[in-house]
Amino acid sequence: MAYTTIISAAELAANLHNSDWVIFDCRFSLADDTAGGKAYRQGHIPGARYADLNRQLSASVKSYTGRHPLPDFTALSRQLGDWGAGNRTQIAAYDDVGGAFAGRLWWLLRAMGHQDVAVLDGGINHWQKQKLPLTTVLPKIIPSHFRCYLDQQQWLSAAQVENALAANNITLIDARTPERFQGLQEPIDPVAGHVPKAVNRPFQLNLDNQGLFLPADQLNTQFQALINGRSPAQVAHMCGSGVTACHNLLAMEIAGLSGSKLYAGSWSEWIVNKNRHVATA
Structure with a gap:
């Protein structure tokens, strides 16, 4: 059986020793970019490799990008092979914040043409509640070859978002907290607020x-109400930097609403261009 959205702790535990599976620990903290790696070394699900949001799942930040630009997909493909993942590998990803960071790897792999990837439901927190094992032992990796079949239709540029909003043929869903969306608080980015016409659904x-x-x-009922009759193909997701937006995209897939897209640059890219409008409240 292939897992393409989420996987339970019991299902993952039953496959810990399955040689056709690779597990990724995606824990990360925006406040301390070393925290995820430290947590991994202190204890992780057996066999898990550590995938760092900044180092492997994003490209370097430029003056014209958001905080987590999409990675170099050639480099990521090579890294996946080095981690032992091939095109027939079942991949499972987890974190400690409900899938907020694991969802990024899930989405990246889907954009690279790899469907057999799932986020651990409840993450390492639920895993531990079930008294399932952790280890500090690093996995023994047999390198593989991962071939990327990149689908660039899975994400939108800022210009595409602007044009679609102007034509009123897209619903743009922002996954940030209401306080950040409304511009009442902004602890990370230099400008507060949201993209005009966007709707808010905190992940x-x-x-x-x-x-x-x-x-x-x-999830289906809630998202259907939010997109108000539009097809999933007319939906795009954003957040602060294109990471937690993937959580809403994953939720729509779970709900059977396949085909929405990611505005990869998200808010931190939108505000780089001073000519782009900003809304508050």
């Missing part, structure tokens, strides 16, 4: 009080 709404994804039917 945390996709999770229940246990940190697990809501049932597919509930």
Whole structure:
């Protein structure tokens, strides 16, 4: 069985020793970019490799980009092979914040043509609650070859977002907290507010009080109400830098609403151009 959206702790535990599987630890902190690596070394799911948001899952920041530009896909393909992942590998990714960072790897792999990738539902937190094992032992890796089949239709540029909003043929969903969306607080970026005409759905709404994804039917009902009759292909997701937006995209896939896209540069790229309008409240 292939897992393409989320995977339960029990399902992952049953495949820890499956040679056709590769697990990735995607823990990260925007406040301390060394925290994820430290947490990994202190204890991770057996066999997991550490994928760093800044080093492997993003390109270097430029004056015209957002905070987490899309990576060099050739370099990422090579890195995936070095990690032992091939095109027939089932990949599972986890973090400690409900999939906010693991969702980035999930989306990147999907854009690279790899469908068999899933986010661990509940992350390492739920894993530990189930009293499943952790280890400090680094995995023994047998390198593989990962071939990228990149689909550049999976994301939009700022210009494409501007044009689509002007033509009123897109729903742009922002995954940031209401305080940041409304411009009441902005702890990370130099400008507060949101893209005019965007709608707000904090990614945390996709999770229940246990940190697990809501049932597919509930997610479907909520997103259908948000996109108001539009097809998923007319939906784009954004956030601060194109990372947590992937969580909403994943939630729509779980809900059976396939085909939405990522505005990869997101808010931190939008505000680089002073001619782009900003809305508040």
